[in-house]
Amino acid sequence: MAAPLPRILLLGPRRSGKSSISSVVLNKMSPHETLFRLDSTAVLSTQHIHNNDLCPFTVHDFPGDWDLTESMSSSTPALDSTSAAAVLAAQRAQDVLIFGGSPLVALIFVLDAQDEPYDHTLARFAALVARAVAVNPDINIELFINKVDGELFLSDEAKYDCRRDVMSQVQDELGDVSASKGDEEGGDLSDLPIGYYLTSIYDHSIFEAFSKVVQKLIPTLPTIENLLNVLVSSCRMEKAFLYDVVSKLYISTDSSPVDAASVELCSDMIDVVLDVSGIYGVKFSKRAVSQAAIDDAASENNGEFGSRSGEARSMNSEGETSGEGAGDSSYYDSQSSSR
Numbered sequence: 406m407a408a409p410l411p412r413i414l415l416l417g418p419r420r421s422g423k424s425s426i427s428s429v430v431l432n433k434m435s436p437h438e439t440l441f442r443l444d445s446t447a448v449l450s451t452q453h454i455h456n457n458d459l460c461p462f463t464v465h466d467f468p469g470d471w472d473l474t475e476s477m478s479s480s481t482p483a484l485d486s487t488s489a490a491a492v493l494a495a496q497r498a499q500d501v502l503i504f505g506g507s508p509l510v511a512l513i514f515v516l517d518a519q520d521e522p523y524d525h526t527l528a529r530f531a532a533l534v535a536r537a538v539a540v541n542p543d544i545n546i547e548l549f550i551n552k553v554d555g556e557l558f559l560s561d562e563a564k565y566d567c568r569r570d571v572m573s574q575v576q577d578e579l580g581d582v583s584a585s586k587g588d589e590e591g592g593d594l595s596d597l598p599i600g601y602y603l604t605s606i607y608d609h610s611i612f613e614a615f616s617k618v619v620q621k622l623i624p625t626l627p628t629i630e631n632l633l634n635v636l637v638s639s640c641r642m643e644k645a646f647l648y649d650v651v652s653k654l655y656i657s658t659d660s661s662p663v664d665a666a667s668v669e670l671c672s673d674m675i676d677v678v679l680d681v682s683g684i685y686g687v688k689f690s691k692r693a694v695s696q697a698a699i700d701d702a703a704s705e706n707n708g709e710f711g712s713r714s715g716e717a718r719s720m721n722s723e724g725e726t727s728g729e730g731a732g733d734s735s736y737y738d739s740q741s742s743s744r
Contacts, residue, residue, distance in 0.1 A: 409507050410453070411462040411622035416533065417515035418526055419445060419469030422551045422606065426515065427452065427466055429606045430615050431652055436606040445469065456651040460623050500540045508543035509622045515549045518567055518603075519557060523574060531578035535594060545621045547600040548575070549614060554605040564603050572601055609669045616654040616668075626657055633659040646671055650679070 415423045424446050428434040431454060434442070446468045455461040504510060514530045516523065530548070537544050550571055553564050579594040602614035620626055633645045637659045644667055646655045653672050 411509035413464045414512045415466045421515040421517040423515045504537040505540045511545040513547045518550045531582045535582045549604045551604045553603045629657040
């Protein structure tokens with residue numbers, strides 16, 4: 406039986422940018438198109454990503470008004486002990502279905518950085534984290550501080566101040582949840598490792614953040630990183646990235662620090678290569694295959710002129726040469742015969 410694919414859960418309030426992130430990163434939609442082509446997510450959507458065998462995964466995009474903490478208990482305000490136990494059991498089963506099943510699960514909570522204050526949103530985030538950790542202690546918790554591209558975040562200092570404030574509020578909320586739940590409901594959450602990322606769909610920050618999340622879901626990541634370290638050392642490279650060209654996510658890199666400018670440069674080069682190959686790729690591929698076949702035939706005949714003759718015959722049979730090419734073919738044949 407095949408192992409379940411790693412899962413990425415996209416959660417967050419309405420208009421925080423969850424569907425826009427998924428569309429830009431995974432479906433190659435232009436950031437500007439998300440303004441008028443995307444509607445609010447009404448139902449849970451699932452997308453399977455299998456661009457290569459190193460990092461297949463699934464993305465579950467939850468509606469913005471979907472609230473796990475209130476999805477079942479709020480509809481039944483007064484319950485006896487039996488009914489309450491049944492509701493808790495059903496909630497537990499729901500938690501296991503969503504967050505459990507595999508350690509290769511990442512919960513990405515998207516926060517709209519322009520929608521202040523964050524108190525209510527981060528309280529909801531802390532409650533989700535408590536429920537997730539209770540059924541899957543190995544789950545990866547990530548917080549995307551999205552839309553840091555407005556007038557409030559023109560400087561890097563403003564962005565870093567926002568991230569620092571969010572981190573402080575999250576720690577306070579997690580401390581309150583831990584105190585209210587007790588040790589039996591997941592223990593102390595204040596020391597829980599959480600990834601904080603400043604993101605925007607209008608630059609490469611969202612690709613870098615999503616890449617780091619995907620890397621945590623790759624079981625063979627240490628092996629790949631070691632191979633890249635050997636490559637950098639052997640070839641005297643400055644930096645090495647292993648990219649998924651389709652999504653522009655880098656699967657792994659060597660152990661040296663990652664520079665955001667290098668990631669941006671690599672992403673731009675991938676765009677250039679794809680654009681050029683879209684113009685010349687088909688024609689170039691056919692010629693490359695044809696030339697490879699000619700070279701193989703030449704190596705079998707062990708003759709330079711035989712290779713030239715085979716090339717001329719191949720070009721003549723494909724209708725790509727004129728009478729001049731046919732004359733060249735006869736010339737090479739005669740030279741080969743004389744030799």
